[in-house]
Amino acid sequence: MGKYFGTDGFRGTANENLTADHAYKVGRFLGWYYGELKRRSGSNEAPRIVIGKDTRRSSYMFEYSLVGGLTASGADAYLLHVTTTPSVAYISRVDSFDCGIMISASHNPYYDNGIKLINGQGEKMEDDVIELVEAYLDGKLTAFGQEWSEIPFAHGENIGKSVDYISGRNRYVGYLISLGMYSFRGMKIGLDCANGAAWNIAKSVFDALGAETYVINAEPTGTNINNNAGSTHIENLQKFVVEKGLDAGFAYDGDADRCLCVDEKGEVITGDHILYIYGRYMKERGKLINNTVVTTVMSNFGLYRAFDEIGIDYAKTAVGDKYVYEYMKEHDCCIGGEQSGHIIFSKYASTGDGILTSLKIMQVIMSREKKLSELAAPFKVYPQVLENVKVKDKKAAQDDSDVRAEVDKVAAELGDAGRILVRESGTEPLVRVMVEAQDEAVCRSCVDRVVNVIKLKGYTL
Template sequence: MGKYFGTDGFRGEANRNLTADHAYKIGRFLGWYYGELKRQNGDDTPARIVIGKDTRRSSYMFEYTLVGGLVASGADAYLLHVTTTPSVAYVARVDEFDCGIMISASHNPYYDNGIKLINGNGEKMDEGTISLIEAYLDGEVELFGEKYSEVPYAHKEKIGRTVDYVSGRNRYVGYLISLGMYSFKGVKVALDCANGSSWNIAKSVFDALGAKTYVINADPNGTNINNNAGSTHIEGLQKYVVEEGMDVGFAYDGDADRCLCVDEKGQVVDGDAILYVYGRYMKERGKLVTNTVVTTVMSNFGLYKAFDEQGIGYAKTAVGDKYVYEYMQKNGCRIGGEQSGHIIFSKYASTGDGILTSLKMMEVMMARKKTMSQLTEDLHIYPQVLVNVRVQDKAVAQADPDVQAAVQKVADELGDTGRILVRESGTEPLIRVMVEAETHDICQKYVDDVVNVINEKEKTR
């Protein structure tokens, strides 16, 4: 991770850690850099950069300042307006943009925001380009044999333009609909749109495929995104599914690159369970290329036991859908994801896509003529407790000898009956402490043991 950009973009509280000035400078650099790359290859056309945003109040501010920087550097900015992260990735790839930008802090509260960068292949931006942006933000970047403290402005007819590109978003919706292999006619589906990016997209997709679609949390006002809604507050959807007699429910996060499911009994089907259901479905049909499902170190013991029983191989990466995708690309894998609901279907998308994930889960239900609870009944998840501890410096906190000793003590006592994982958040000043064991009480005890040490050490810093 760099100074500004973490595992999922440049994220922080709007106008504190992440300011309008940051956005302007990022736009200035990207507009000039991609234009210069073209010029050096004999192409004098302006850089083309596509932008989407979520429903946060500050997203408009960042959109306008990014666009100001882009066009000042000579790039043309294409606006998708409020849309999902995966739609930006799709449009960037299909319409051959030089890069894409998504303005969102995903599942964070409304007062945070973020700038996610996507390359022309619809993938998360490479570290090399991000390092150049960070150097420019810090005052000087060396490129093309020169040092720049400020990149050149465009003049006269070279100044860029802004293009309304809502048609790109609409084609993405059409693409999702085209992936529906079965009619959903008669199926009662509940969607929790988190008052975020999916609020005006998800329902239209399910309606087009024939579902009886019921939507909650689809009334964004700029400050209610993720507020007791969506995949990080799924209890509202659980209640709704049971009380209203839904067949299944799907919850998205703020930018809709995540999806969690709720079965007809109101039970949560998380990312691990999604990987199990669809990985098994692919295996049964001979579609699981390389016979490998890609997971992260946060996936549950129970998932791996279930995969072993089905003869399905698996890989483990660092946390972050970026790392999952990199492994999938390098090794030719077709499905991977995170417990949090970032699921990547590499045949259809280059990033996690919540709406696509929900369509794929519907496909298994329709193909197998089973309820969601029946599809997951052979998966037995170990109890897991995860606690986030706010710290001043993540690296210092995790490297503390007393903290490491406490973690090792828990690992030794658990042996092969469970595990402990302590890691830094990629997006927030948090240390995440997670324990899996045979009972919830055992998990809680060992998590508390480590968290208490971290908190005591923080008091001395």
Template sequence: MGKYFGTDGFRGEANVTLTADHAYKIGRFLGWYYSKKKNGEAKVVIGKDTRRSSYMFEYSLIAGLTASGADAYMLHVTTTPSVAYIARVDDFDCGIMISASHNPYYDNGIKLINSDGEKMDETTISYIEDYLDGKVELFGETWTEIPFATKEKIGRTVDYVSGRNRYIGYLISLGLYSFKGVKVGLDCANGSSWQIAKSVFDALGAKTYVINAQPNGCNINENAGSTHIENLQKFVVENGLDVGFAYDGDADRCLCVDEKGNVVTGDHILYIYGKYMHERGKLVTNTVVTTVMSNFGLYKAFDKAGIDYAKTAVGDKYVYEYMKENGCRIGGEQSGHIIFIKYASTGDGILTSLKLMEVMMAKKMPMSKLYEGLKIYPQLLVNIRVKDKTKAQNDIDVQNAVKEVEQALGDSGRILVRESGTEPLVRVMVEAETHEECEKYVYKVIDVIKEKGHEVTL
């Protein structure tokens, strides 16, 4: 991770850690960089979520882009996967999504997408960060400032809502079955999906019930969407719906609720669709890609079904990279970032919900029946604040405690100890057959970390 950009863009509190000036400079750099690379006008497509600050960042980015000679195409309020789709199919130099995903409204972020609809490469990100810090070495020169475009070279803005509409059409085209007669609940988190999701489900014939689709700039993700799934659970049960889908602020993730009100997590989704592909001979490489945080029960279920799996570091970026390098067709995270690489280059919440509907319609089964065979193991994750993450993890007594837990759990559970990527924390996670076992084994390791003096005490 860089100084400003993490695995999912430059994110922070609007006008505190991420400012309008940052956005302007990012626009200035990207407009100049791509114009210079192609020796002509650059084209950049921009989307945003419903946060109050998204307009400020949109205009700041556009000012920077056009001042450097690039044309800025505005999708307006839209989803992250739609920006990735349009960047790829309409031959843009790059795409920008203004969103802080599932964060509260006062945060925001700038996500950069390359011309293939993928997350921007680390080399380009490093150039942007160097420019933000006042000096960048590129094209054989050192630049403390980059030139402005003048005369006819100054960029322009283009209203590109037609691009968003074509993305909606693309999603509709992926619907293999009519949803006629199916009662579907959608929780749009007062975010990016509020104008898109219902249009897609209505077009495919569903009887659509929508909650949290009244954004006011300050209510995105507020007791809504995939991070507050309990609201959709209640809504599905009270209204007798067949299924419900909850998105996050920029709609790149999806969680589901079955007809009984049970939560269907990203792990359930990987099991349902991975098994569906396997049964039809469509699971190329016979591998589903997960992260190390997927539930132990998912791996047990895959073993039983004869499906292989890979484990990556936490982050949909790493899932996608593994899928692309190894030719895998499906992968994702417990949180609901699911990547169907044949159809999209990023997690896409609405696409994920369509794929789950496809399995329901093809098998003529309710959602609750589709994940039978998957037992989600109890899980306990405890964070401990430490003086030095590496020293704490490498302590021989801590390692011995972890080994003892591994031996005690055998093939009926697992322990995972890892560092936080952003905070001075060590995370200890145990999955076992009972909550009591989880607690017992997590604190067996936590207690050793404390006894050895690694904990930060206030």
């Protein structure tokens, strides 16, 4: 991770540690950088950069600041307006943009925001370009073989323009609909849009495929995104599905790159369940390339036991859909994801896509003619306790010798019957302490032991 950009973009509290000036400078750099690449390859065309945003109040401020920076450097900015992160990735790729920008802090509260950079292949931006952006933000840019105290402005007819590109978002909606292999007619489906980017997209897709669609949290105000809504507060959808007698429910986060599900009984279907259900479905059809599902170190023990029983291999990466996708691309894998609901289907998308994930789960339900609870039943979840500890210094807290000693002691006691994982958040000032074992009381006790040491050493805020 860099000084500004973590595993999921440049994220912070709006106008505190992520300001409109930051956004302007990011736009200035990207507009200049891609223009310079074109000039050095013999092209006089203006760079084309596409921008999407979620429903946060500050997203408009950051959008206009980015546009100001991009056009001042000679790039044309194409605006998708309120849309999902995966739609920006899709349009960046299929419409041959130089890069894409998504303004969102995903599942964070409304007062946070973020700038996610996407390359022209619809993938997360390369680290070397991110490093150049950070160098420019710090006034220490070295690029194209020279140092730059400042980068040049465009002048005259070379100043960029902004373009309303709502048609791009509409084309993404059409793409999702085209992936529906079955009619959903007769199915009653609930959607929790988190008052975020999916609010005006998800229902349109499910309606077009014939579902009887029921929606909650699709009235964004700019300050209610993720507020007791969406995949981070799935208890609302659980209650809604049971009360309405629905066949299934799908909950998205603020930028709709993740999805969690609820079965007809109101039980939560996590990202691990989704990997099991769709991985098994692909294997049964002979479509699971390399017979491998890509997971992260946060996936549940029970998932690996379930895969072992049906003969599916698995890989484990660091936490972050960036790392999942990198492994999938390098090893030619077709499905991977995280327990949190970031699921990547490499045949259809280059990033996690919550709405696509819900369509793929519907495909299994319709194809197998089984209820969602039946599809998930063979996967037995090990009890897991996860505590997020807010700290002053993530690395110092995690690397402290006393903390490490307690972690090692817990690991030795758990042996082969469980595991402990301590890691720092890539986007927030948190150390995450997670324990899995066959008994929840054991999990809780082990987590408390490690958290208490972190507190006693004075790292907590």
